[in-house]
Amino acid sequence: MANNQIKKIGVLTSGGDAPGMNAAIRAVARTCATNSIECVGINQGYKGLLDEDFTELTPRAVGNIINRGGSFLRSARCKEFKFPEVRQKAAENARKAGIDALVVIGGDGSFTGALKLQTETGIPVIGIPGTIDNDIYGSDYSIGFDTAINTAMEAIDKIRDTAAAHDRIFFVEVMGHGSGYIAVYTGMATGVEQIVMPPKKDKENKNIIPDGDELYDEIVSELQKEDGRKKSSSIVIVSENGKSIGERVRIITEEVKKRMPEKDIKETTLGHIQRGGSPTTADRVLATRLGTGAVEGLLKGEYGMITGVRDNKIVYTPLRDNTVAYDAENDFDVKRTHEIIEEFRRVANIMNI
Ligand code: F6P
DSSP states (O other): OOGGGOOEEEEEEOSSOOTTHHHHHHHHHHHHHHTTOEEEEETTTHHHHHHTOEEEOOTTTTTTOTTOOSOTTOOOOOGGGGSHHHHHHHHHHHHHTTOOEEEEEEOHHHHHHHHHHHHHHOOOEEEEEBOTTOOOTTOSOOBTHHHHHHHHHHHHHHHHHHHHHHTOEEEEEEOOTTOOHHHHHHHHHHTOSEEEOOOOBOTTSOSBOOOOHHHHHHHHHHHHHHHHTTOSOEEEEEEOOSSSTTHHHHHHHHHHHHHOTTSOEEEEEOGGGGGOSOOOHHHHHHHHHHHHHHHHHHHTTOTTEEEEEETTEEEEEEGGGGSOEEETTTTEEEOOOOOOOHHHHHHHHHHOO
């Protein structure tokens, strides 16, 4: 499609919501208006494309939402979208509504659907990383991560008060899916005694390798060292297992209790509190830049890309880097990952002296 043929852009939020998604929707709508392009909001992610549930997004329609958490368009994980015939139906509905191109705000699952939609139906798409997990390859930060780590930091500071008052050990589970970003950032910011990173995955990058005695013994051995350091409390951050919120911290706490029966040990799961709240300045600014970058990207022909920020500059990276692909040479499925910078973990360890 020639870029001057884009007359109407659809925007949707998909997957887990993230604070700042509204700021991104606002930026998409207003950048469209500036370029004399109509903007239509698609409610409830890909489901709204199937149900033809659309909302006109004029610059005024997106007023007073920059400060709001959640998603004004609502979000959903649309399981049916994995079927090609469903994607064809979605494309038909988009065309019927005059939508020439699509902005998808979400994470890697949403991007996999977006790329398939473009490849199979020819509708140009562009992604905006919107997830608290910060696990999108092609952007230093994703929308919602900064708010989530600030929420988690405040909660852990509060847990520290009560942990210190009672000489307790606290295991605190944070979200992040498989990425560990929330764990590392909040761990460093709150000065916790240990950070338990997400469980590893098998060669196919599909199944989670269950935790075992080796991990539990290592946690206990580190906690025993704390006794020698005369600390009044210990906090261990546990990154979720990517399967079931709260499950990993419950199992780890039980195993450590068995090994340290003399200690007063408690567990807390921060859970979905990390997904809500008014976005921080950093998230509002990031979302606004990425929203504008996405529309400008479509106008420049950056189809099938994600709009990201690297070294504080807007960059475009192929969506396929964030989808699961087959690596014929090594015979397994791969997805490029946004790895935790090793320096972060090293510094967090130095601080725990
Ligand atoms: O991707 C965001 C996230 O909050 C992850 O950190 C977490 O694993 C997952 O979504 C929880 O999903 P749901 O809200 O569907 O339980």
